[in-house]
Amino acid sequence: MDLYEYQAKELLDEQDIPTPRAIFAQNSHEVAEAADALGYPCVIKAQVKIGHRGQAGGVKLARTRDEAVLAAEQILPMTIHGHKVHGVLVAEAKNILHEYYVSISVDRSSRDFDVLATANGGTEVEEIAKEHPEAVKRLHITSLEDFDIEAARRMANDIGFYHADEEQAAQILLKMWKCFKDNDATLVEINPLAKIGDPEDESSKSLCALDAKISLDGNASFRHDGWHRFEDPVHEDPFERRANEHGLHYVHLDGEVGVIGNGAGLVMSSLDAVSGAGEDQGTGIKPANFLDIGGGASAEVMKESLQIVLSDPQVESVFINVYGGITSCEQVAEGILEAVEALEGTKPLVVRFDGNAAAEGLRILKDARNASIHVCTTMEEAAQLAARIAADVKEAQA
Amino acid sequence: MSTFIEDNAPVIVQGMTGHQGMTHTARMLKAGTNIVGGVNPRKAGTTVTFPGARDGADAQVPVYATCAEAREATGAQASVVFVPPRFAKDAIVEAIEAGIGLIVVITEGIPVADSAYCVELAQQRGIRIVGPNCPGLITLSATAGGHGVNLGIIPDGIVSHGPLGLVSKSGTLTYQLMGELSDIGFTACLGAGGDPIVGTTLQEALEVFENDDATKAVVMIGEIGGTAEQEAAQWASEHMTKPIVAYIAGFTAPEGKQMGHAGAIVSGGKGTAQDKKDALEAVGIRVGRTPGQTAEIMRAVLAERNIA
Numbered sequence: 001m002d003l004y005e006y007q008a009k010e011l012l013d014e015q016d017i018p019t020p021r022a023i024f025a026q027n028s029h030e031v032a033e034a035a036d037a038l039g040y041p042c043v044i045k046a047q048v049k050i051g052h053r054g055q056a057g058g059v060k061l062a063r064t065r066d067e068a069v070l071a072a073e074q075i076l077p078m079t080i081h082g083h084k085v086h087g088v089l090v091a092e093a094k095n096i097l098h099e100y101y102v103s104i105s106v107d108r109s110s111r112d113f114d115v116l117a118t119a120n121g122g123t124e125v126e127e128i129a130k131e132h133p134e135a136v137k138r139l140h141i142t143s144l145e146d147f148d149i150e151a152a153r154r155m156a157n158d159i160g161f162y163h164a165d166e167e168q169a170a171q172i173l174l175k176m177w178k179c180f181k182d183n184d185a186t187l188v189e190i191n192p193l194a195k196i197g198d199p200e201d202e203s204s205k206s207l208c209a210l211d212a213k214i215s216l217d218g219n220a221s222f223r224h225d226g227w228h229r230f231e232d233p234v235h236e237d238p239f240e241r242r243a244n245e246h247g248l249h250y251v252h253l254d255g256e257v258g259v260i261g262n263g264a265g266l267v268m269s270s271l272d273a274v275s276g277a278g279e280d281q282g283t284g285i286k287p288a289n290f291l292d293i294g295g296g297a298s299a300e301v302m303k304e305s306l307q308i309v310l311s312d313p314q315v316e317s318v319f320i321n322v323y324g325g326i327t328s329c330e331q332v333a334e335g336i337l338e339a340v341e342a343l344e345g346t347k348p349l350v351v352r353f354d355g356n357a358a359a360e361g362l363r364i365l366k367d368a369r370n371a372s373i374h375v376c377t378t379m380e381e382a383a384q385l386a387a388r389i390a391a392d393v394k395e396a397q398a
Numbered sequence: 399m400s401t402f403i404e405d406n407a408p409v410i411v412q413g414m415t416g417h418q419g420m421t422h423t424a425r426m427l428k429a430g431t432n433i434v435g436g437v438n439p440r441k442a443g444t445t446v447t448f449p450g451a452r453d454g455a456d457a458q459v460p461v462y463a464t465c466a467e468a469r470e471a472t473g474a475q476a477s478v479v480f481v482p483p484r485f486a487k488d489a490i491v492e493a494i495e496a497g498i499g500l501i502v503v504i505t506e507g508i509p510v511a512d513s514a515y516c517v518e519l520a521q522q523r524g525i526r527i528v529g530p531n532c533p534g535l536i537t538l539s540a541t542a543g544g545h546g547v548n549l550g551i552i553p554d555g556i557v558s559h560g561p562l563g564l565v566s567k568s569g570t571l572t573y574q575l576m577g578e579l580s581d582i583g584f585t586a587c588l589g590a591g592g593d594p595i596v597g598t599t600l601q602e603a604l605e606v607f608e609n610d611d612a613t614k615a616v617v618m619i620g621e622i623g624g625t626a627e628q629e630a631a632q633w634a635s636e637h638m639t640k641p642i643v644a645y646i647a648g649f650t651a652p653e654g655k656q657m658g659h660a661g662a663i664v665s666g667g668k669g670t671a672q673d674k675k676d677a678l679e680a681v682g683i684r685v686g687r688t689p690g691q692t693a694e695i696m697r698a699v700l701a702e703r704n705i706a
Contacts, residue, residue: 265568
């Protein structure tokens, strides 16, 4: 689960990592009040869960109240790289002397935690890594070792912080690790970790986290009160929300063929098969969603799943692909018929069953004698048929 | 000696007395797995009966308070873990501390920090974890009438013994490919799991298959997220003498969306199916466009090499 910058800042503040004073605001009136309270100049930053917002015009400097209001009016209605702006963070503007980059993340390859850092920040770390790979340090924290202040000092030294910043950097590294661990984060990134202050006055200089990105491990929500404080109901897709309420994995996509299957891999494979069929047939038909009914799904789960998918107006046909391991195809077939009955009809369904009780499931569907329910023996055939039907419906509408 | 675990090895189940544990312990017993105990401190000293589960006769499985006690009493070589996510770390650590050599974790939804801890501890002790968030591990006996070992939730009866090995990040795609290639048969099928951190990676499974004389070729099923496929490809290009045929799921997955599995996510443009396919093909590993085509390619590869 990705957090907004203002939420990430909350978690950094809880660890006493220095950040600029800042206030979250959702309309231009709130922005003006926040800017007045913080003083000028201040920065107005779009809150979106996507990078490169600055280049898209989502970050503006305001020297006066009028400029702050103008910036708010420009930024608040924006959609940045497909993400609607959720609000803005109004923050004190700081005089930046130097920029570092530091992140801690889960390292899937070494199966521990990766500290990525550079003493020459300022741009995207990927770009720095490409142009000056020697400037980007990659260090590890393992689960079994204690990452203490001594280890943090060694790390700050290895990263190459300027001598004057080394001690504060070590403190921040240690706090970042605590923030990462205590919150079950999968990423804590500070970019830039800026050296700020008056260039003429050495005592005014210090490190400050000017922007941060934090992602949390969804699997760990049970030990964080479900992360209710970070819920984002307004921005959730209504189909995804309904599926989540039923404990189903659903992802909304933008095509025409609804896809339901058991097991994440098989459903992904089914999406690929639908896209492939759309390409083969030259129609550009694509999947409308990902929906995994999970292992051992009951008729009830199948019924709910099909109702969710059919409630999506962009869906023209549905591809149901089940390989019965624990899941019984008989149960799935009954759930399909229950959903069709409850909805008093259905868009065309293309069903492919294999494995546990596949023959029984297919017989149940056949006996229902519903012209909207098609049955195929392989998933490739089924995907081709579902894509063909969706294309025909679209053509008839056009 | 089969791959990963010997035939008829004694096995315990952690979380056996829960709903999932009961269902799948009965299945594993029916598949001929030598389940010798369950672990549950609150039910220690009791016995659970699985009607008709052991060659048609009732199976009586004793419940022990701890893994250490269970291992002491039974000589268990493996444990299958069905314990819910919030208790899973303690259960796995307990199995590691008890010195059980193979720990198969079926549980989905374990925090990644807990998995990282368990995997590191297991590595330090020379213990293999399979999973978490996986369908388990099945081995097929080469001996006529012998039973392999079914650890987890992979359906029994799809395949019999043959020259293929299979490793996969996905459960149902495992069953799909097992079904497609059931006439050829397998030495072992291992569900590596769909989490960001797993105990046995695709590469580590390849290493076992490479060293197993009975395995002649390997099916590898990957999906979006991480770089396990690329690492496996790199390793295979340097060390693997046996052919691999691969399948990758998730070409149509959008950026930044978790596709069911905790680890199945393309982030920052990394972990795409295309990258994985390219990396595999760059080292000469053929990648099927669909599960069906993957099976066809495997058949062609076996024919070219006069295997099976």
